[in-house]
Amino acid sequence: MAKCSKLELTWYNKDKALIPLAEGKYGYAWVESTDPRYCQTRPLIIDEYFAGEQAEKDPKATYSERANLTPQDGNLLILGESGDVLETLTRVPELVDKYVGQVKCIYIDPPFNTAQTFANYEDNLEHSVWLTMMRDRLLNMRSLLSDDGSIWVHLDDVENHRMRLLMDEVFGAENFIADFIWQKADGTRNNTNSVSVDQDYVCAYSKSSGFRINRLPRTAADNARFSNPDGDIRGLWWDDNPTAPGASTHQGMVYAIQNPITGELVYPGYGRCWAAEQSTIFECMSQYARYELRDLNDAEERASRCGVGVDKVREGVCGIVLADSLEISSIEAQKTIKRGNLPQFFWRKQGVGGIGKKSYIPDGGTVPATLLSNEDVGHNRGAKSELKALFPGVTPFTTPKPERLLERIIHIATNPGDIVLDCFGGSGTTAAVAQKMGRRWVTCELVEDTFNRFIVPRLSKVIANDDPGGVTFTQDREPKDGVTLPEKHDATAAEDSAKLLRALAKMDHITSEQQAHIKETMKLIATKKSTVRNWRGGGGFTTAHLAPECFSYDPELGLTTLTDAAHGDILVRTIAANLGFYLSPEDSYFDGHYNRKRLAVVDGLVDKAKVDEVMSHLPEGCSADIAATMVDEDMRDYVSSFENGSRVIHIPFGVFPHAPVSPDADESVELIDRIDPDRAGEDE
Known part of the structure; x- marks a missing residue:
């Protein structure tokens, strides 16, 4: 039998690569993977550093623990196309040391491929183009993730199913975490002839089995079902199912337990078994009366329960x-019930019911759920309001993401000080929330106007403590002074009840006496707004942009060429990045170093005089790479004569020695049209 290969998604030109056709647009051309326009690494050019100071605490305000975190200042905002930026982060040695294998969480909200034109993006990539674009970026993102890291991809129905297969291929199906469903709409959409699509998806994968989630803080609503009617010294509990599935495979846990008051033999339900070892349950039952283990010759009943x-x-x-008579056992059991503090497995209905199991409030918080309701994490309309508050009179994005959604994801996936990456910066929500949560972050944006008009100002407001929206504050309710709410009921439930009572009091048939009673009742459940500040500003970020391309390719000639930018410092930085050298700005004679190798970049002809100069300053035991735009062929032999491993590299042919295989003429510069004018402008 032939060996089976793994299941994978295939698409047109999967073996090809894509290069952007223009700055600031999603426009691509197919090329071979050896094409220097695809292979080259563009270094970062640092532009400006923005810093803010953490504000002092206001004694009249209430602060969360998060407001005490030290603001992070090692953050990076890059202007550039996502694929090029990721190549830079994973190849430039200085950045490799800082980011490869160090990113704890990646959240991306890539173009949804919905054939629509938004105010800031052209979003209509053909499936094959979209998949290639995402595949190349996912491979680099996987390199950036730490072993215990995770990636969260935000999409809608158009590409989510294909993305799942692609993520299986890149990250491994075994590392799938969940498909989270975000309720993005806060009401049914009536401007459609079909159905109202109210949700997006956030597909989450881990880098490896080392990923661990952070649980969510428990709320009063989470604990509403817990109580303590028997005075259990272990705290609040709720009556859980005492059985578990798997009777056929756990037959030793399928047996009868005799009720100490009624004498009834109680079995687990059909197909189920008791949810604890027999020794544990025996110990619990022994607190009611004296018990013993006895073969009841009930194989037929047990077989029926086990389904065999x-x-x-x-x-x-x-x-x-x-072990004793029912009369004696009943007396002892009733004493136990009256005394309270019942065991974990107990008899319900004052001892005459079935068996219950106490489950206590879990330590460490609540397990995150895959359903992200707009009540919990916000919706598109709320996200627009957040941006309008920051940029009055401007609606910069059609479908922004609310800060609370990112807060939930970042909380689940990271801890303070961890690095969060978003290579589709958009409105800058990921970076803003990461900053407010004490995380480090890296983000990039390809549209210069968006970068300068929205992201930089937004993040500047965050560090300056001039962003009161989003997750800066948590708005809640709490009982008014002197009000004690009943167990299992929180302030939100009390406010809902108060709203109902207020509406009831206004009805015509309500008498004055009844209104007075309603007012007295409302005093008993009165609540007030509670505002907690989570962020006080501070920290900083660096802006940077990708250096211009130094290499191009002429498909007609089959030659790698230099661009007009390939001179001076740009050329030096680019050559160092592409050859894997660290820059050496303090070194007067060499432009880069890597272990015992040194780099000298010559913008022009390298001749014997230049070689002698380089070799005269070469440290003992080191070798030199001399990269030049013009090379006298005799210099290769001359450099070899030094017998120290030094070499001469021609720019660009020595940097990209393998020219791409020349494709058919009709495919060499195939342009991918992504915008259907007839469908442009539709809302998501």
Whole structure:
């Protein structure tokens, strides 16, 4: 039988690469993967550093623990196309040391491929183009993730199913975490002839099995079902299911337990078994009365419960039955019930019911759910309001993401000080929330206007403590002074009840006496707004942009060429990045270094005089790479004569020695049209 290969998604030109056709637009051309326009690494050019100071605490305000975190200042905002930026982060040595294998969480909200034109993006990539674009970026993002890191990809119905297969291929199906469903709409959309699509998806994968989630803080609503009617010294509990599935495979946990008051033999439900070892349950039952293990010869009943034939059921499984008479056992059991503080497995209905199991409030918070309701994490309309507050009179984005959505994801996936990456910066929400949560961040944006008009000002407001929206504050309710709410009811429920009572009091048939009673009742459940500040500003970020391309390719000639930018410092930085050298700005003679190798970049002809100069300053035991735009062929032999491993590299042919295979003429510069004018402008 032939060996089976792994399941994978295929698409047109999967073996090809894509290069952007123009700055600031999603426009691409297919090229070979060896094309220097695709292979070259563009270094970063640092532009400006923005810093803010953390504000002092206001004694009249209430602060969360998060407001005490030290603001992060090692953050990076890059102007550039996502694929080029990711190549830079994973190849430039100085950035490799800082980011490769160090990013704890990646959140991306890539173009949805919905054939629509937004105010800031052209968003209509053909499936094959979209998949290639995402594949190349996902591979680099996987390199950036730490072993315990995770990636969260935000999409809608158009590409989510294909993305799942692509993520399986890049990250491994075994590392799938969940498909989260975000309720993005706060009401049914009536401007459609089909159905109202109210949700997006956030597909989450881990880098490896080392990923661990952070649980969410428990709320009063989470704990509403817990109580303590028997005075359990272990705290609040709720009556959970005492059984578990798997009777057929756990036959030793399928047996009868005798009720100490009624004498009834109680079995787990069909197909289920008791949810604890028999020794644990025996110990619990023994607090009611004296019990013993006894073979009840009930193989037929146990086989029925296990869903197997009598000849297949496990033999010798004893039931937990009373050791004394029912009369004596009943008296002892009622004493236990009256005393309270019942065991974990207990008899319901004052001892005459079935068996219950106490489950206590979990330590460490609540397990995150895959359903992200707009009540919990916000919606598109709320996100627009957040941006309008920052940029009055401007609606910069059609479908921005609310800060609370990013807050939930970043909380689940990271801890303070971790690095968060978003290579589709958009409105800058990811970076803004990461900053407010004490995380480090890296983000990039390809549209210069968006970068300068929205992201930089927004993040500047964040560090200057001039952003009161989003997750800066948590708005809640709490009981008014002197008000004590009943167990299992929180202030939100009390306010809902108060709204109902206020509406009831206004109805015509309500008498004055009834209104007075309603007012008295409202005093008993009165609540007030509670505002907690989570952020006080501070920290900083550096802006940078990608250096211009130094290399191009002429498909007609089959030659790699230099661009007009390939001179001076840009050329030096580019050559160092592409050859894997660290820059050496303090070195007067060499432009880069890597271990015992040195780099000298010559913008012009390298001749014997230049070689002698380089070699005269070469440290003992080191070798030199001399990269030049013009090379006298005799210099290769001359440099080899030094016998120290030095070499001469021609720019660009020595940097990109393998020219791409020349494709058919009709494919060499195939342009991918992404905008259907007839469908442009539709809302998401």
